[in-house]
Amino acid sequence: MYGPKVKLRFFFILLILSILTLTVFLVLKSLEENVVYFKSPSDVKLMTELKNKKIRIGGMVKKNSIAMSTNEVNFIITDFKNEINVIYSGVVPNLFSEGKGVVAEGFLKDRNFFQASKILAKHDENYMPPEVKAALK
């Protein structure tokens, strides 16, 4: 019911879109290393060499792992497979707490110790009133 020119233009647009999608996919795939905002402790374990470069590590703050002293906070980031110890001196965000998501920015001292220069709290996708949270416990 449509003329041949209409069909031609339709398939031309379709072709452009598929090629563009493929291009963007390949570019993002090869840049994945830089697209991710943080690495997990397991990613750190798999790293072949430790570069002296600023990186971010994210995961959960392990339960009962936060130790606060006068000018330092120590805690463990876990992804439930591997763990990494974090040393940080400075102010932590309000939502930073045990069993919650966290992203630490800083330098790896070795495979198990991380010197953080900035701590960000990661919020999860759960939204509920306090009463509901209490009822869930």
Added chain:
Amino acid sequence: MFKFFEPNKIFLITSKAPKYVMLLFILVLSIGLLEALVLSPEDYKQSHSVRIMYVHVPAAWIALGIFSSITFLSLSGFIFKNKNFFLIAKSLAPSGLVFNIVALVTGSIWGKPTWGTWWAWDARITSMLILAMFYFLYIIAWRIYEEKEQVFKITTLITIFGIINIPIIKYSVDWWNTLHQPASINILSKSSIHSSMLLPLMIMTAAFALFSLLIFLMKYNTELIKLKNKGLDRL
């Protein structure tokens, strides 16, 4: 069917409808704000800053929705050689850009107390910023090019490039590690947002959609007046 497009008939609607849409918008917005700011509970973790979400999330949805619509209209306009589609797309763009900026700004305001930073170069936030740039490009292209055929082609090209970004925005939080949390509302599985918080979110989305419709009708009305002044009774 699009060949028999009559600006005069549509003009009758676009010149009268805004009043009613405006009334409805004010009504829905008042209910939405009351729900969002007063009646809805605070969050167990982030307490009152959850209320920012009732503006942030609808604004982001509308921004994505409008860009998708603009692309669909431009591509259809290009394929079927229908000029009216381009005018509808042009009239939709300003509210899309406004809501895109609203989403970025409110996200930043929410990020400071929650994450501890105003801005992070994570995939969700960066791709949303890129969308704002595409909106900007699209709108200035309409201002720069005078010749109709030229502007139709260039704006279509901009939407083709921009649309690739839309699935990236949507799925960035699932594909990569991002600071931004994954979606709370899922169509197929159970939503991780409590119903008392879902209600104001939905009302605010309706309010923002009505606002977009209002701005669209006013912009489109202007386009039709421009056509009339040129003495054309059809496109």
